[in-house]
Amino acid sequence: MNRQEKIASLIGDVLIPILGYFLWNWSIYFICLFILIDQFSRELSFLIRMRILRNRFRLSLRSYVLNMLVFFGFISMMHVFNYLLYPGIGFLDKMEAFFWYKDTGIAQGFLLFPLIIFGERLRFKMNIKQFSDEMHLQSWQNHSVQLFSYFIIFLILSIGMTRFSLSKNHLFLCLILGLAGVTLFAEKLRAFFPR
Numbered sequence: 001m002n003r004q005e006k007i008a009s010l011i012g013d014v015l016i017p018i019l020g021y022f023l024w025n026w027s028i029y030f031i032c033l034f035i036l037i038d039q040f041s042r043e044l045s046f047l048i049r050m051r052i053l054r055n056r057f058r059l060s061l062r063s064y065v066l067n068m069l070v071f072f073g074f075i076s077m078m079h080v081f082n083y084l085l086y087p088g089i090g091f092l093d094k095m096e097a098f099f100w101y102k103d104t105g106i107a108q109g110f111l112l113f114p115l116i117i118f119g120e121r122l123r124f125k126m127n128i129k130q131f132s133d134e135m136h137l138q139s140w141q142n143h144s145v146q147l148f149s150y151f152i153i154f155l156i157l158s159i160g161m162t163r164f165s166l167s168k169n170h171l172f173l174c175l176i177l178g179l180a181g182v183t184l185f186a187e188k189l190r191a192f193f194p195r
Helices: 003-022 028-052 061-085 091-100 109-130 133-163 168-192
Strands: none
Touching: 003 028, 003 168, 028 061, 028 091, 028 109, 028 133, 028 168, 061 133, 091 109, 109 133, 133 168
């Protein structure tokens, strides 16, 4: 992950959730939904990018399958974590509430979705122009590692909640530290994911 990507990831994965929690009064589930939307846009962007570049190099079917399994595992574990945190949560109701939540007088869905799509589109264009084939492959692996690491973070937090009495502030702090650690160190684990 180059420096620009790392900074963009830190802003999207760490700074915005912190602002959401402290300034916009987001719940932890709202933060998780923001992370999910951000990761979903990256997942689509990577799949499109790998399809465009398929004539220059090929990813193995195993790599695609592993990435999709990890992505769905991450989504599932994130929801298990939130179910343990908020027993009886109505996920669809909360998703709707997240979209229509007004802090600035406008439903945040109308601001966040275009911003996430615009940011991912900029990253897509920059990476297509500047990355070598090897950098594209490394970026794909980093993305898979990041998704797997998010799965592990939510798994650890879920287990921690069943073993210890943790406040929402402690859980938020653990989540943010985990997200920051993943953003900073994901490329170290890249060798364990196939191309």
